[in-house]
Amino acid sequence: MSIELRGVLKNFGDFALGPIDLAVASGERVAVVGPSGSGKSTLLRIVAGLTAPDGGRVYIDGVDVTDVEPWRRGVGMVFQSPALFPSMTVLENVAEPLLSRGVGRGEAFSRAREVLERLGLARLAHRYPAQLSRGQQQRVSIARALAAEPRVLLFDEPLTALDIPLRGEVLPYIYEASRGRTVLYVTHDFEEATYIAERVVVLMEGRVAADGGAVELFENPPNPRVAEFLGYSN
Numbered sequence: 001m002s003i004e005l006r007g008v009l010k011n012f013g014d015f016a017l018g019p020i021d022l023a024v025a026s027g028e029r030v031a032v033v034g035p036s037g038s039g040k041s042t043l044l045r046i047v048a049g050l051t052a053p054d055g056g057r058v059y060i061d062g063v064d065v066t067d068v069e070p071w072r073r074g075v076g077m078v079f080q081s082p083a084l085f086p087s088m089t090v091l092e093n094v095a096e097p098l099l100s101r102g103v104g105r106g107e108a109f110s111r112a113r114e115v116l117e118r119l120g121l122a123r124l125a126h127r128y129p130a131q132l133s134r135g136q137q138q139r140v141s142i143a144r145a146l147a148a149e150p151r152v153l154l155f156d157e158p159l160t161a162l163d164i165p166l167r168g169e170v171l172p173y174i175y176e177a178s179r180g181r182t183v184l185y186v187t188h189d190f191e192e193a194t195y196i197a198e199r200v201v202v203l204m205e206g207r208v209a210a211d212g213g214a215v216e217l218f219e220n221p222p223n224p225r226v227a228e229f230l231g232y233s234n
């Protein structure tokens with residue numbers, strides 16, 4: 001499913017996002033990078049339907065979803081911190097988005113088991129979040145985002161809260177989950193961006209400052225601010 005933002009605006013008073021025009025083709029993986037406070041999370045939350053824009057429209061697969069509830073958008077989102085329900089088992093956590101969409105218990109649990117299997121988490125199905133490592137918790141969050149088989153996946157710095165060895169554990173699962181899907185992947189790590197995505201959008205002060213192939217951008221940044229952010233000193 002494609003994603004398209006047309007003239008998207010959000011105003012928080014001391015910070016304004018946009019206007020953002022951005023088109024992501026079906027099956028394309030795009031990394032969104034930029035300094036802290038540049039509007040990356042806000043942009044993702046607008047696509048997910050968790051934040052309403054003040055202007056502009058959001059299209060998914062050509063359909064205007066600007067006023068559509070998050071759970072009807074066919075979008076899965078993984079946040080920086082694994083936000084699991086502590087009183088539910090892993091299996092119940094993963095089944096929860098299906099149950100809340102009205103899928104029957106039998107089917108919801110069998111689909112949740114399937115997703116856990118795929119992410120190598122089946123043996124943790126009956127544990128509680130507190131009994132898992134942070135890396136395992138984040139893998140369960142990925143499983144939960146995949147439970148409803150979304151064709152659009154949004155990741156908001158999914159490795160940032162993890163220790164470096166755990167990042168190496170979780171990244172391959174993100175890669176696996178991303179295959180065949182349309183992905184927006186927010187990170188401030190350029191290397192991580194190039195691992196996941198072929199295209200990189202650089203956000204600065206709420207605007208798109210650069211947009212292009214990962215290698216091309218790195219080798220030929222469009223302006224000194226982007227160059228500096230990407231780690232060059234021209």
Ligand code: ADP
Pocket residue numbers: 012014015034035036037038039040041042043
């Ligand atoms: P990033 O993810 O790139 O760090 P954010 O999208 O989280 O950036 O935030 C961009 C700016 O918008 C920041 O200055 C932040 O303080 C502000 N902001 C984000 N969410 C809200 C909110 N709900 N209310 C007020 N200001 C917000």
Ligand code: MG
Pocket residue numbers: 040041042156
């Ligand atoms: Mg953020």
